[in-house]
Structure formats: structure tokens, C-alpha cells
Amino acid sequence: MNRDQVLTVLYDLALAIGSEVRVVPLLTRTLQRLLYHTGFPAGIAALSDSDGSPPRLRAAVGDHVLAERLEENIALPAELLHGEVRLLDAPPVLPGAPRYRACLCLPLDGAGVLLLLAAQRPPSELPLTAIFPPLVANLARAVLLCRSHEAMTAALRNAHDATRLLLHERERRFQSLFANMLEGVALHELICxxxxxxxxxxxxxxxxxxxxxxxxxxxxxxxxxxxxxxxxxxxxxxxxxxxxxxxxxxxxxxxxxxxxxxxxxxxxxxxxxxxxxxxxxxxxxxxRLEQRLARAAYYDELTRLPNRALLSDRLQRAVASARHDNSLIAVCSLDLDGFGPFNARHGHTAGNELLIAIARRLATWIGPEDTLARLGGDEFALLLTDLDDLDACRRRLDALLTTVAGPAMLSDGRPAQTHVSIGVTLFPADDNDADTLLRHADQAMYRAKQEGGHRFVLFDADQERTIREQREALARGLEALRNGEFALYYQPKVDMRAGRVIGAEALIRWLHPELGVLSPAHFLPLFEGSEHAVELGEWVIATALSQLDVWRQADLALELSINISASHFQQDDFATRLAGQLSAHPGVTPSQLQIEVLETTALADLIGACRTMEQCRQFGVSFALDDFGTGYSSLTYLKRLPADVLKIDQSFVRDILRDPEDLAIVAGVIGLAQTFGRTAIAEGVETAEHGCRLLELGCELAQGYGIARPMPAAELPVWTAAWQPPQAWALAPAQHYALRG
Incomplete structure (x- = not known):
């Protein structure tokens, strides 16, 4: 409770005291105002007569039971009629009102007492015992004056000469009121x-x-x-x-x-x-207080710039004006690049100094019809209205980037340099309401940050729609992952020469409740590159290891390969995480697990890829380079990568029966594998003839639709037990194909 608020209460109560000349209305009106300001629900006033008789109930507010006992004597402890203002948790027992448990006692200097009553002490921001003593003293004097006034009024009815006494008293009281009023009073003479x-x-x-x-x-x-x-x-x-x-x-x-x-x-x-x-x-x-409150409502306290509320009002007006005049306005969202690390490194005070410096710099840059606002933190908004066309907007934003980029001097003499990312949307091209325009500018600003910052990006509705749809699709994919809608299907891998099943590749599927079984092409691109790619990859590893455990218990010993995304494989702790997953399945031999990594993933960070692969190989896990031949690996890279298997991409294998170039590529990959002591396995084997040609080239391992399609885990043991290789594979000649120069 600040001083202004307390003065307002005192002023209100002083008006109540000074506006009555009779005792009961004075007490009643005062009680009403006291109850209003303190939150107590009921109150009474008891006065003692000059002959020392017990106090009588002269006024009651808020309690009809007590109001029916007006003018009755009330047995009150003597100490309540004297002493200081106090709050009591054990008020006196009053006839017909035993329910009160809290009381504010206001003694009237021996003349009586005011009691504010409540079932429990009400919360109040007023310092009750501190502000009411002088008020009670004035009230006691007012009671005496009113008693005198009433006595004089009664005397006038019986004696004519009492008129002079009354006038004198009224004059005295007027002079007293004139001298003691809380309002200023002045008498003026007009001069014409x-x-x-x-x-x-x-x-x-x-x-x-x-x-x-x-x-x-x-x-x-x-x-x-x-x-x-x-x-x-x-x-x-x-x-x-x-x-x-x-x-x-x-x-x-x-x-x-x-x-x-x-x-x-x-x-x-x-x-x-x-x-x-x-x-x-x-x-x-x-x-002044109202001005401060108005400024607090519409202006940022730190930078003195308009805040979000004032910006919204001005933006609505600008949109309405632009719609009427068919003019161009730009709504911009600005965010300082690197402000979070700067604040953490140099402290909150230095961060505030930088924000103030940038705000001043921006404020001197904008035009008289523009609006610059701070929305919070290091986020600003800018409304540009004096624009001729898009090129003019671009020129102004280029100048703004240059303006912000200069160093700002902090109070300790240290220079601080920052840049800004800006998102922009233009009305009426983006014909939406003010709030939507600001949101679109904000979305464009985040794209500017993602592109490296220190730039501006124009809002593109089609692009934003695509991003929103992708975001919604990813959210649905995460929901499916966490609701158990994903499953692993398994495509067998076989040794064509020996005619036996050697393992399987785990391939993820979405068992969509409405669309049925969806292939990875429908959802994996949503996860790749997001922070959830690791979560999906961890699920694949855990599910694959659990399935190996199940097959082991069914006496089915197979090697199982799993596909790992680039962002998952490039995590620094990938090997540590994998070791933890393997330790959770002690019955699985690590050599049963093979990780397939895209050739392009391995080459993106050759040193990191080699380090991770070696760490995993130390506890028995092997690696295969997936889609080999589609990247740009050199013989040096192939020599350095500790991969055991080269998977020949199906795009080459599928056409080896009719395309000499694809046949040459496949033969070359097989030759590289043999030269570097690696194993080659061909994907995309669709017919027995594909298998025969691969065997002639020296590739004995294969998978593809010509062998088996991916199948649920429960079907693989049955298929494995029943599979018979084509007889032609057993009769296929050994390697005889050579590359022609």
C-alpha cells in the first residue's frame, strides 16, 4: 500500500466525518466507509454518556441482528474504550452475534468505541493500526461536536436566545471546518x-x-x-x-x-x-501516477519503446489505413543474433545495456511514421509504413542490418557487437489481420536465423504452408512412434551359392490405423534432420535386439542388419548408447548385429565415422556401406573406412541383365570388395536370372523381391524353414566376367 493509496482512503474517510452534524448518521456513514476500505463485513459503534453509564449501541452496519438492538446497553470490557487502535483475534461476545472471531478496535478517546467485526481476519493492504489513530481522534472530536450540535438544537426548541448561541457555534464550526479541510478553499473577487x-x-x-x-x-x-x-x-x-x-x-x-x-x-x-x-x-x-501506469501499460520499461499492446494498436490502424489507401506496409520481427550467449557470458546488466544501446540505435534510424517496439527479451518488432515498393523495403532493411552491426559501447568501455535476424511480411500481399501478420513475420525471422542470421527473410505463404504441413506430419509421426504404431519388417538375405538364409535386414513400417502399412518413404524424411531422428533410431535398435532375443529362444540364429540415419550415426555418444542397448540384451551376440550406414553419411565426416565404427567394432558389431556406388568415395576412403560389407545399390542391380553400364558398375563394385577384402551383397534381386548373373560376377550374397519381400517378424522363421533356392543358382558358373577397357 503506497502513500497515494493511503491518502485516498484518509481523504474519503475525512469527507465522511466532516459531512454530518448528527451523531448516528456520522457513526453510520463512517462505519460504512471503514468497512469498504478494510474488507470487514460488519461493524458497530458504542458510545458512553458523560455520567459514566455503560456504553450504548448507537450504530450498526452489516448485521441486522445487532441493528435491532440499537440504543441497548452493551457490556464491553473497559480496556476497549481506551488505549490504541488494535486488531483482536478474540473479540467481545456480543448479544445475538457470537460468530465473530476477528475485530478491529477503534477507541474514541474514552467516549466510546468502533468495532469492525469479521468471522476471520480479512486480508487488507492497508496498515490498519498505523493509519487510523489520527482519524479516530478526529472522529472523537466530531462526535463531541455533533453531540454539542444536537444539544444546542434541542435547546433552541425551548429558548429563543439559544439562536445566537447556535449561530455562534455554527460560525465556529464553519471556521474550524474551513481551517481544517483536506481540500483547498479560496474566495475570489472578480475584476472586470x-x-x-x-x-x-x-x-x-x-x-x-x-x-x-x-x-x-x-x-x-x-x-x-x-x-x-x-x-x-x-x-x-x-x-x-x-x-x-x-x-x-x-x-x-x-x-x-x-x-x-x-x-x-x-x-x-x-x-x-x-x-x-x-x-x-x-x-x-x-x-503522474496515471501517466506512469499508462506508460507501463503501453511502453517497455527498459528501453522506453512501445510494447506489444501499443504495437498491436498501431498495427491495426496501419492495416486499416493501408487497406483503405491500397498502400504498402512492412511488418518486421527482429531478434539479436547471439544475445543468449552474450547475456550468459557477460551478465544480465551488460545484456540490458546492449538492449538499450540497440534500441536507441534503431529509434534514431526509423522514420517519423514508423513504429519500433520491444516485445520482450531481445525480440523487437518494426512497422514500416512509408514504402513505395518491395525494392524500397529491401533497401531499408539492408540499411538496418548495417546500422545494427556496428559495435555498441557498454558502460565499462567495452565494445559489444551483435547482428540481427529479420523476418518480414508485406501487406496487402499477405492480406491478414494484425496478429497474423506479426506471427508471419516471426516465422520468417526464425528462417533467417536458421540460414545463419544477419539477414532478412521475406515471408513466403506457400513455403510456410509446406513447413507447417511437415511440422504437423512430424507430430503425427511422433505420436505414432509413442503409440506403438511402428513395426519392423524383415527382408531375408541369402547365400545364393550355398542355398541358405544368412540373415535379414530390418526395415521400418508404419502400421497406420487408416492408411494401412506405409513404407519408410512416407515418414522417414520427416524425422531425418530433426531432433527426433535419434529417438526413432534408438527405437529401431531396441526393437531389433529384442527380436534377436526372441529368435534365439526359438533356435533361429541369424545376422540382423539395421539402417541408421546420418544425424543418429553422427552423434558423439552413438557407440556408448549402442553398448548400453546391447548390455540390456545379454543373450544377443554383438556379432549378430550389423549397422548399415549410407556411403554419403560415412564420407560427410570421414574421421568421425571411422572413430565411431572402430568403437562399435571393438565390441563385435559390424558395418555395411549401404547404397554403395551412389556416392563419391575414392579408393583411399574405401581403404580407410572399417566397413565389412559393401551393399550394391538396387538401382544398378535391377538392370544388369540389359544395361551394360550397370553391369560394369556392379562388376566394378564386386571387384573393389574383393580387392579390399570386403564382402559384397546385392540389393534388388528380382529374378533367378539376376542371381545367376551376380554369381557369375563373383557376388554370392543377395536380397530382393525375387527372394522374398519384407515380412512381419512372426513370418520369418516359417519362411526360412521352407525356402528353397532356384536350382539354376547351384548350376551357375563361377566368376568369369571381366571389365572391358
Whole structure:
């Protein structure tokens, strides 16, 4: 509770005390105001008579049971009638009202007491025991005055000479009120020229509060012209005051006294033959508080820039104007590059200094019709309205990037340099409401950051729609992963020469509840490159190892290969994670697991790939280079990569029966494998003839639709037991194909 709020309460209660001349209305009105400001639900006032009789209940508010007992004596402890204002958790027992458990006791200097009652102590922001003692003292004096007034009123009915006494008392009371009012009061004489035109007014009298409010001693007020006192010509409010003095209805107005730096709320009424009286309060602090609150509502406290609320209002107006005038506006979202690390490294104070410096720099750059706002943190927004076309917008944003890029000096003399990423959307090309425009600019800003920062990116609705659809599709894919809608299918790998099944490749499928079984092409691109690619890869490894455990228990010993995405394989802790997964399946021999890595993945970071592969090979896991022949590996790379198997891409294998170039490529890969001591396996074997040709080339391992399609895990043991290789494979001649120069 600040000083202004407490003064408001005291002022309100003082008005209640000073507005009555009878005891019961005075007590009732005061109780009503006290209950309003403190939150207590009920209150009573008990007064003692001068003869020392027990206090009588003179007023009750908020409790009809107690209100029915007015004028009854109440047995109250003597200590409640004296002493200081206090809060009691054990109030006196009152007749017919035993439910109260909390009480604010306000003794009236021996004349009685006011009790505010509640079933439990209500929360209050007012310092109750601190602010009410002087008020209670004034109330006690007002009670005495009202009692005197009532006594005098009664006496007037019986004696004529009491009239003079009453007038004297009323005059005394008026003078007392005049001297002690919380409002300033002044009496004025209107001064006019010969034609009756008002020229000025003289201050004839004023109360002490008037002197306090104006901050001037009496000698500088009484008898002087208003134009002199307030140092302005004409005198403040002259026309309105003159109108009231000449018979117009009383007025209330707000007057700003610039020379005295005061703002007054004034009520003016006629007084005397050619004068008027003013009753006024000082609104200066209240108006300053209102201005501060208004600034807090619409301006950022740190940078003094407009905040989101004011930006939204101006943006709505700009959109409406642009729609009416068919003009161009740009809505920009700005975010400082690298501000988070700067703040963490140099501290919050330095971060705030940098934000203030950038805000000032931007504020000097924008035009008079533009709006710059701070939305929070290091995020700003910019509304550009004075634009001729898109090229003009681009030029201004290029200049803005240059402006922000210069170093800013901090208070300790240290230079701080930062850049900014800007997202821009243009109205009416992006014909949406203000909130949507700002959101689109924000989306474009994030793209600017993703592209490296220190640039601006224009919002592209089609691109954003694609990104949103991809984001929604990824969310659905994650939901499927976590709901158990994914499964591994298994495609057998065989030794064509020996006629036996040697293993299988695990291939992920989505068992979509509406669309059926979906191949990886429908969902893997959504995961690749996202932070969820690792989560999906970990699931594949765990599921594959669990399946090896199941087959082991069924006496089916197979090698199982799994495909690992680039982002998953390139994690620094890939080998550690894999070791942990293997330790969770002690029955699985690590050599049963083979990891297939795309050739392009391995070559993207050759040193890192070699390190990871060697770490995994140390605990028995082997590697295959998938889609071999589609990348750009050299013989040096192939020699250095610790891969055991080269998988010949099916795009080459499929056409070896009719395309000499594909046949040559396949033969070359097989030759490389043999030269470097690697094993070659061909994908895409669709017919027995494909197998025969591969055997002639020296490749004995294969997989493809001509052998078996990928199948659920439960079907593989049955298929393995029943599989018979084509007889032609057993009769196929050994390698005889040679590359022709």
C-alpha cells in the first residue's frame, strides 16, 4: 500500500466525518466507509454518556441482528474504550452475534468505541493500526461536536436566545471546518473592465490547505491577483470562473498550473455579489501516477519503446489505413543474433545495456511514421509504413542490418557487437489481420536465423504452408512412434551359392490405423534432420535386439542388419548408447548385429565415422556401406573406412541383365570388395536370372523381391524353414566376367 493509496482512503474517510452534524448518521456513514476500505463485513459503534453509564449501541452496519438492538446497553470490557487502535483475534461476545472471531478496535478517546467485526481476519493492504489513530481522534472530536450540535438544537426548541448561541457555534464550526479541510478553499473577487469584460480575479481569502497545495505562503496569495500568483496571462480558468460568478451553474474542472507545476481538480460556486469560491484538491501526484501506469501499460520499461499492446494498436490502424489507401506496409520481427550467449557470458546488466544501446540505435534510424517496439527479451518488432515498393523495403532493411552491426559501447568501455535476424511480411500481399501478420513475420525471422542470421527473410505463404504441413506430419509421426504404431519388417538375405538364409535386414513400417502399412518413404524424411531422428533410431535398435532375443529362444540364429540415419550415426555418444542397448540384451551376440550406414553419411565426416565404427567394432558389431556406388568415395576412403560389407545399390542391380553400364558398375563394385577384402551383397534381386548373373560376377550374397519381400517378424522363421533356392543358382558358373577397357 503506497502513500497515494493511503491518502485516498484518509481523504474519503475525512469527507465522511466532516459531512454530518448528527451523531448516528456520522457513526453510520463512517462505519460504512471503514468497512469498504478494510474488507470487514460488519461493524458497530458504542458510545458512553458523560455520567459514566455503560456504553450504548448507537450504530450498526452489516448485521441486522445487532441493528435491532440499537440504543441497548452493551457490556464491553473497559480496556476497549481506551488505549490504541488494535486488531483482536478474540473479540467481545456480543448479544445475538457470537460468530465473530476477528475485530478491529477503534477507541474514541474514552467516549466510546468502533468495532469492525469479521468471522476471520480479512486480508487488507492497508496498515490498519498505523493509519487510523489520527482519524479516530478526529472522529472523537466530531462526535463531541455533533453531540454539542444536537444539544444546542434541542435547546433552541425551548429558548429563543439559544439562536445566537447556535449561530455562534455554527460560525465556529464553519471556521474550524474551513481551517481544517483536506481540500483547498479560496474566495475570489472578480475584476472586470468598464464594459464588464472579466480581466482577472483577486484571491480574497484561503484556508491553510490552499497554501499547502499551491506551495505558497499566505502573504504571496491573499489580496493578490491570480495572474500574478499563477504567473500566467490571462488568469487560469478566468472565463469559466466569471461565468459562475455571473449566475451560471457551478462547475467542476481540471486546471493545470504550469508555473507551480500543479494539476488541480476545482469545484467553483458563486460567492458574494461579484465573486466566486473554489474548492480544490491536488491531482498532481495522481496524474503522474496515471501517466506512469499508462506508460507501463503501453511502453517497455527498459528501453522506453512501445510494447506489444501499443504495437498491436498501431498495427491495426496501419492495416486499416493501408487497406483503405491500397498502400504498402512492412511488418518486421527482429531478434539479436547471439544475445543468449552474450547475456550468459557477460551478465544480465551488460545484456540490458546492449538492449538499450540497440534500441536507441534503431529509434534514431526509423522514420517519423514508423513504429519500433520491444516485445520482450531481445525480440523487437518494426512497422514500416512509408514504402513505395518491395525494392524500397529491401533497401531499408539492408540499411538496418548495417546500422545494427556496428559495435555498441557498454558502460565499462567495452565494445559489444551483435547482428540481427529479420523476418518480414508485406501487406496487402499477405492480406491478414494484425496478429497474423506479426506471427508471419516471426516465422520468417526464425528462417533467417536458421540460414545463419544477419539477414532478412521475406515471408513466403506457400513455403510456410509446406513447413507447417511437415511440422504437423512430424507430430503425427511422433505420436505414432509413442503409440506403438511402428513395426519392423524383415527382408531375408541369402547365400545364393550355398542355398541358405544368412540373415535379414530390418526395415521400418508404419502400421497406420487408416492408411494401412506405409513404407519408410512416407515418414522417414520427416524425422531425418530433426531432433527426433535419434529417438526413432534408438527405437529401431531396441526393437531389433529384442527380436534377436526372441529368435534365439526359438533356435533361429541369424545376422540382423539395421539402417541408421546420418544425424543418429553422427552423434558423439552413438557407440556408448549402442553398448548400453546391447548390455540390456545379454543373450544377443554383438556379432549378430550389423549397422548399415549410407556411403554419403560415412564420407560427410570421414574421421568421425571411422572413430565411431572402430568403437562399435571393438565390441563385435559390424558395418555395411549401404547404397554403395551412389556416392563419391575414392579408393583411399574405401581403404580407410572399417566397413565389412559393401551393399550394391538396387538401382544398378535391377538392370544388369540389359544395361551394360550397370553391369560394369556392379562388376566394378564386386571387384573393389574383393580387392579390399570386403564382402559384397546385392540389393534388388528380382529374378533367378539376376542371381545367376551376380554369381557369375563373383557376388554370392543377395536380397530382393525375387527372394522374398519384407515380412512381419512372426513370418520369418516359417519362411526360412521352407525356402528353397532356384536350382539354376547351384548350376551357375563361377566368376568369369571381366571389365572391358
Amino acid at each position: 473592465d468598464a464594459g464588464g469584460r472579466p480581466l482577472d480575479y483577486r484571491i480574497v481569502d484561503c484556508n491553510p490547505r490552499c497554501s499547502e497545495i499551491l506551495g505558497l505562503p499566505f502573504v504571496d496569495i491573499i489580496g493578490r491577483l491570480a495572474s500574478e500568483v499563477f504567473a500566467t496571462q490571462p488568469a487560469p480558468g478566468l472565463e469559466a470562473f466569471a461565468a459562475v460568478a455571473r449566475g451560471a451553474p457551478p462547475q467542476r474542472l481540471e486546471l493545470r498550473l504550469s508555473a507551480l507545476r500543479r494539476i488541480l481538480e476545482i469545484s467553483v460556486v458563486p460567492w458574494g455579489k461579484h465573486g466566486f469560491a473554489t474548492v480544490f484538491t491536488d491531482l498532481t501526484e495522481r496524474r
